[in-house]
Amino acid sequence: xxxxxxxxxxxxxxxxxxxxxxxxxxxxxxxxxxxxxxxxxxxxxxxxxxxxxxxxxxxxxxxxxxxxxxxxxxxxxxxxxxxxxxxxxxxxxxxxxxxxxxxxxxxxxxxxxxxxxxxxxxxxxxxx
Amino acid sequence: xxxxxxxxxxxxxxxxxxxxxxxxxxxxxxxxxxxxxxxxxxxxxxxxxxxxxxxxxxxxxxxxxxxxxxxxxxxxxxxxxxxxxxxxxxxxxxxxxxxxxxxxxxxxxxxxxxxxxxxxxxxxxxxxxxxxxxxxxxxxxxxxxxxxxxxxxxxxxxxxxxxxxxxxxxxxxxxxxxxxxxxxxxxxxxxxxxxxxxxxxxxxxxxxxxxxxxxxxxxxxxxxxxxxxxxxxxxxxxxxxxxxxxxxxxxxxxxxxxxxxxxxxxxxxxxxxxxxxxxxxxxxxxxxxxxxxxxxxxxxxxxxxxxxxxxxxxxxxxxxx
Numbered sequence: 001x002x003x004x005x006x007x008x009x010x011x012x013x014x015x016x017x018x019x020x021x022x023x024x025x026x027x028x029x030x031x032x033x034x035x036x037x038x039x040x041x042x043x044x045x046x047x048x049x050x051x052x053x054x055x056x057x058x059x060x061x062x063x064x065x066x067x068x069x070x071x072x073x074x075x076x077x078x079x080x081x082x083x084x085x086x087x088x089x090x091x092x093x094x095x096x097x098x099x100x101x102x103x104x105x106x107x108x109x110x111x112x113x114x115x116x117x118x119x120x121x122x123x124x125x126x127x128x
Numbered sequence: 129x130x131x132x133x134x135x136x137x138x139x140x141x142x143x144x145x146x147x148x149x150x151x152x153x154x155x156x157x158x159x160x161x162x163x164x165x166x167x168x169x170x171x172x173x174x175x176x177x178x179x180x181x182x183x184x185x186x187x188x189x190x191x192x193x194x195x196x197x198x199x200x201x202x203x204x205x206x207x208x209x210x211x212x213x214x215x216x217x218x219x220x221x222x223x224x225x226x227x228x229x230x231x232x233x234x235x236x237x238x239x240x241x242x243x244x245x246x247x248x249x250x251x252x253x254x255x256x257x258x259x260x261x262x263x264x265x266x267x268x269x270x271x272x273x274x275x276x277x278x279x280x281x282x283x284x285x286x287x288x289x290x291x292x293x294x295x296x297x298x299x300x301x302x303x304x305x306x307x308x309x310x311x312x313x314x315x316x317x318x319x320x321x322x323x324x325x326x327x328x329x330x331x332x333x334x335x336x337x338x339x340x341x342x343x344x345x346x347x348x349x350x351x352x353x354x355x356x357x358x359x360x361x362x363x364x365x366x367x368x369x370x371x372x373x374x375x376x377x378x379x380x381x382x383x384x385x386x387x388x389x390x391x392x393x394x395x396x397x398x399x400x401x402x403x404x405x406x407x408x409x410x411x412x413x414x415x416x417x418x419x420x421x422x423x424x425x426x427x428x429x430x431x432x433x434x435x436x437x438x439x440x441x442x443x444x445x446x447x448x449x
Contacts, residue, residue, distance in 0.1 A: 038428050041215075058281070059212045061221065063431035075205045078198075079285070098151050 041090040042068040044075075046082035054086050062087075142343050147273040150216040158342055162272050163217045165344065167224045170210035171235035173203045174228070175409050179243040180252065188246060195292050196249060202285050209278040216274045229414050236260075237395070238325050240403030247300055247307075247314035253293015255315070255322040255360070261286055262352050263326070271343040294363065301367045315364070316372040323387075324395045326353040354384050361385050 039061040045054035057076050062068035068087040076082065096104060112118050121128065129137075134153050141148065148154055177200045184200065187193035211221050227233035238256055243249070264286065267279040300311040327349040339345045357376075364371050375388035397403065 039424070058209060058278075060208060063427040064434060067427060067431070074201075075208055078201070078205070095151065098149065099153075 039063050042072075042087045043090050043093060044068070044072040045086040045088075046072075046076055047084035047086075048082055050083055054084065057081075059090060139341075142271050142341075145343075147276060148271055149273045157338065158344075159217050161339060161342070161344060162275065163214055163219050166210055166214040166217075166272075166275055166278075167219065167227070168234050168236075170207045170214060170224065171228045171233055172239065173207035173210060175235045175239045175413065177203045178409055178412050179239055179241070179405075180249060182243050183246060183249050186246070187249075192249075192296070199253070199289050199292065202289065206278075206282045206285070209281055210275075213272075213274040213278045217272075225417070229410065229417060231401070231410060234399070236325060237398040237403060238321050239409060240398050240405045241317070241321050242404050244317070245310050245314060247297065247310040248318070250293045250296035250300065250311070251314035251318040253289050253291075254297055254363070255293075255318045256325070257286060257289040257293060258360070259322045259325045259356050261290055262356055266345070266347050266352065269343075269346055294367075297367055297369075301369060311367070312369050315367075315369055319372050320390065320394075321398075323353060323356070323390055324398075326350075326356070328392070328395075357385050357387050 041059055042062055042065075043059050044057050046057045047054045060068065060071050060075060062071050065087055069085050072085050072087055077085070108114075135155055138148075138154060138158075141152075148158075180196060180200050180203075184193060184196050187196055211224060214224060215221055224233065228235070238259075243252070261283065264279050264283050268276055268283055270276045270279065297311050297315075300307045303311075330348045330350040337345075340348075360371065361376060373388045375386060377386045379386045398406070401407075
């Protein structure tokens with residue numbers, strides 16, 4: 001059998017080796033991103049309506065908090081999706097490690113008595 | 129745990145429809161495929177603004193102008209969602225944008241075709257966005273969590289893109305003879321490139337398709353393309369127009385429409401950079417990026433200054449901000 005494959009290309013999955021446009025020498029004319037490269041990443045939380053929690057909706061880059069809120073307004077609330085916006089610089093988010101999930105959540109695993117369905121009550125008991 | 133075990137565990141998660149999240153272990157090839165695909169998708173949204181931006185200042189009415197601006201603004205947002213999703217896999221935004229501007233990275237070839245008349249705005253909405261939506265609806269269930277979430281958001285916003293396009297063509301199709309001719313001409317020019325958006329035929333691909341196994345993709349090119357053809361054949365009737373393919377015919381046995389052969393030479397030519405507008409699109413991107421440089425720098429300088437004035441211990445003065 002021939003050791004030969006035709007790659008399968010989906011929309012949005014064209015190999016980079018098939019260069020598009022007018023290729024220019026790597027690194028010659030393209031100056032690095034000025035300024036924008038230094039903008040930090042922010043996480044955006046939106047309250048969709050009064051009375052509900054703020055919910056994480058995505059992230060964006062901005063020079064400062066005010067700009068992050070304005071950009072979040074433009075990107076995430078164009079269709080009245082929110083009444084309040086929180087932004088926080090992504091570097092301040094601390095996350096649990098998925099590799100430790102087993103031990104981290106293990107203590108909750110065997111405590112079925114924390115759920116109301118654990119308790120068997122006679123049908124005559126109403127409103128409980 | 130050995131890499132082999134990790135890979136088995138990974139595939140098991142995929143098979144059980146558990147989404148993969150940024151901090152989870154994943155095979156390098158999965159990471160790379162996703163980075164390539166998501167960043168190409170992002171670039172497509174950004175470059176996709178150019179053919180339409182061309183017509184904002186020439187829209188025939190204030191209503192159409194406002195609609196077109198809203199659509200182009202959505203596309204900028206979609207590019208952002210996708211760049212953010214790709215960044216979670218470890219490639220920086222700067223790198224991705226530099227790859228686009230240097231011609232190293234790809235974007236959808238459809239945007240290398242010119243927009244010659246106003247009717248092209250309608251045809252793009254109906255056909256190009258229609259084809260993109262089929263792909264994107266499928267991607268809402270892709271295995272990489274951040275990509276899937278971006279897709280859900282995009283699909284919610286995108287359905288208006290297709291509807292406004294069809295409605296715009298509908299108006300033209302009921303207009304003067306010139307308007308009708310313009311409508312038919314736009315459909316003729318955009319039909320085949322839209323079919324090419326789904327990529328090469330399945331028969332030209334390897335059987336062991338990793339993207340399907342990893343559930344990055346869930347339908348084959350031909351499945352999606354057929355779905356699109358079946359959909360459009362019915363829709364074009366409502367416009368009183370025709371699709372430029374004499375081979376289009378209902379196939380009772382298959383339960384689908386048969387259609388003619390795509391010109392694959394044209395497809396590869398455009399992919400390889402020889403389409404009508406490849407150079408123009410990249411030049412426009414580079415120019416926009418260069419001309420925005422002072423804005424990025426000014427914003428960064430302003431943020432620095434504010435930070436200093438709010439933090440006097442670092443040498444600034446306490447401003448009454």
